[in-house]
Amino acid sequence: MRHYATELPMMTAVEQKKILLEVNDVSVAFQQRQVLHDVSLQIEAGEVVTIIGPNGAGKTTLVRVALGLLKPTSGTVRLDSTLKIGYLPQRFTVEPTLPIDVRRFLQLTGVRDLERLQSVLDEVGAGKLLDASLQGLSGGETQRVLLARALLRDPELLVLDEPAQGVDLHGQVDFFALIEKLRVRRGCSVLMISHDLHLVMAATDRVVCLNNHICCTGNPEVVTRNPAFIELFGEEATKALAIYTHDRDHRH
């Protein structure tokens, strides 16, 4: 930690940060419904960006556009095809007739060395799952296995589409703590979606508050004081968040 604390700011002061991904003035309409309206987003190397917004705000759509999985109705996306991305989709269900265990699933990345597979599973806290069937995993286990798979590819950017959905609160806290730990250790960027601010705010460099258009964006403290944010999420949520961030300041 100390090493990063002294080295990183100097480095960033000198070097121009590399832009990994760029979405410019993107609009998406499904039939008549406008889901995204003139949205722009940039992800820089080493940055953690969290997209928050209510249901139907277009969070998943924005991520799918950014990843090239969905063609926008208008606007452009710049994504280096050599950029290594680790993607944790919102839903991951595998056809039940397809027999596959975690080992084989991880090996599909091209890494066959069992020791490496085991060590990456240990790294994400899923050390016991090497021989488990992919369909038999719980929600939390599935995320960890997907994360392990993403890490095997040495990603420069991790994209998490509400990966902790359906996992209990305790599990979610653990999972985001793990993401934060991995990010520091590996130095990759993270783009994640969350509708629970409390969990991800403290580990986020920049929040993008989305409600079909970008309401506000900035670092967590600034955004939570923005009237557009308060209007979208209500006083209650914002207060609860303040207590939480206060709490974090006092952790040792």
Added chain:
Amino acid sequence: MLDDFFLRALLGGILVAVVAAPFGVFVVWRRLAYFGDTLAHSALLGVALGYLLHLNLTAGVIVVCLLVACLLFFFQRQRTLAGDTVLGILSHSFLAVGLVVIAFFETVRIDLMGYLFGDILAVGRGDLVWMAVCGSISLVLLLLIWRPLLLISIHEDLARVEGVPVDLIKLSFVCLLALLVAVMMKIVGLILVTSLFVIPAATARKLVRTPETMALMAALFGVLAVGSGLIGSYQWDTPAGPSIVLSGAALFVVIYLLPVKRGA
């Protein structure tokens, strides 16, 4: 005691079973079980066009089957309709077009039944060579796309994000499948081909834990079905193709009744 035609049938059946197995597992995983039937209905148009344009009939069937494969691919890409619905639309439309085209030259009688139901007992030496060559090429090509196709079958978006050329791989797979069905259908009959794609793979599912062993087990069950079906048909003088399908189905029932824990 065994005649030449019987040995040729056995060899032909084993060839089909072995080639069909690794394709069959993907057919099951990707829910394309009715692709074969759709191709069969379309084959009528292929035969008709072959007559009309004075082409080799097998060539006509192959061209139409490839066309169906491409249409299936493009419809699936729209993501507005489920695969089985697309197959239903293609299947009946092509059958209708085929019937209409045939009505234009009523003097020609087409042995459509021969195309659809073939006769494994009539397999000749040339057919065997043709099947072996086509089968080997298809298998090699399938092996080349095995890993990306497997990843696509597990999670298509994940594959796309990881840089797998998803569209190219999917199109290659349906075209290979169409080609294989078109070639084999003429020789051993459609029922035998489509059933050897689906039934052995479904039988193998219960006993395996990895995709590759499922393909190998499917090949084994396919060969068993061919062997026992042909011996049964020889013994009791029953039609060969249906006997093979029946023994495949019997194997499926036996394996599913066995008290073995599902291999996963």
